[in-house]
């Protein structure tokens with residue numbers, strides 16, 4: 001079955017972690033991919049890794065918090081590949097670990113710009129193309145912090161809850177036009193983001209892992225398998241769902 005062959009995907013935050021792992025899995029399946037990241041180095045490296053697998057990719061450097069740059073990565077994809085079948089709306093930042101009353105206003109705004117406005121603009125402009133083309137599949141990246149309260153990261157938790165709200169609302173608005181919108185809610189996953197959270201400390205990592213029923217972080221590749229399934233036609237009946245992928249963290 002060649003479900004993904006020549007299908008066009010945009011992946012944001014594709015220069016590292018979960019975004020990169022998803023690019024590589026889709027590349028193995030023959031998709032054509034627009035790699036979007038604020039980091040030129042990370043994005044170009046992902047494009048090279050995709051090309052090594054024999055798939056086609058372009059890199060668009062963009063800050064997803066900028067509406068104009070979001071519009072640009074959508075326009076450049078249509079110019080290069082003609083359409084958009086799949087969209088992994090994934091870029092996000094964690095902000096700092098600071099209690100709400102002390103949280104710096106400028107950092108609060110930055111987290112909202114990237115994690116909420118970035119996801120909103122991405123959906124807005126991609127859905128316009130998908131409507132013209134008769135449908136498509138979108139996966140937004142929420143978090144376990146989008147399902148339960150997460151002390152220390154109020155803007156991160158607020159924006160990830162907002163991603164869930166956007167996902168479910170867009171499902172109701174566009175299901176009749178062939179567009180599916182789902183979200184994933186990863187728990188701690190072994191990427192640079194968790195390294196920053198734990199500041200590279202093995203002790204802090206072990207403390208986080210001890211709170212996860214599975215006893216370990218997820219891997220970006222495990223998350224990528226879920227994303228690729230949700231992006232593809234095998235999940236055609238799944239719409240408006242928010243999938244925890246967290247070793248049982250939010251079940252208890």
Ligand SMILES: NC(=O)c1ccc[n+]([C@@H]2O[C@H](COP(=O)([O-])OP(=O)(O)OC[C@H]3O[C@@H](n4cnc5c(N)ncnc54)[C@H](O)[C@@H]3O)[C@@H](O)[C@H]2O)c1
Nearest residue numbers: 013015016017018038063064091092143188189191192193
């Ligand atoms: N790692 C985890 O434990 C975890 C858990 C739950 C949710 N998530 C979410 O998964 C997503 C991916 O994170 P990751 O763990 O792969 O982290 P990561 O830091 O490894 O990768 C994030 C990528 O996003 C890019 N990026 C950051 N700001 C950007 C911007 N303004 N515009 C475009 N690109 C930008 C970075 O350059 C980086 O390449 C994020 O939305 C994150 O909140 C991660």
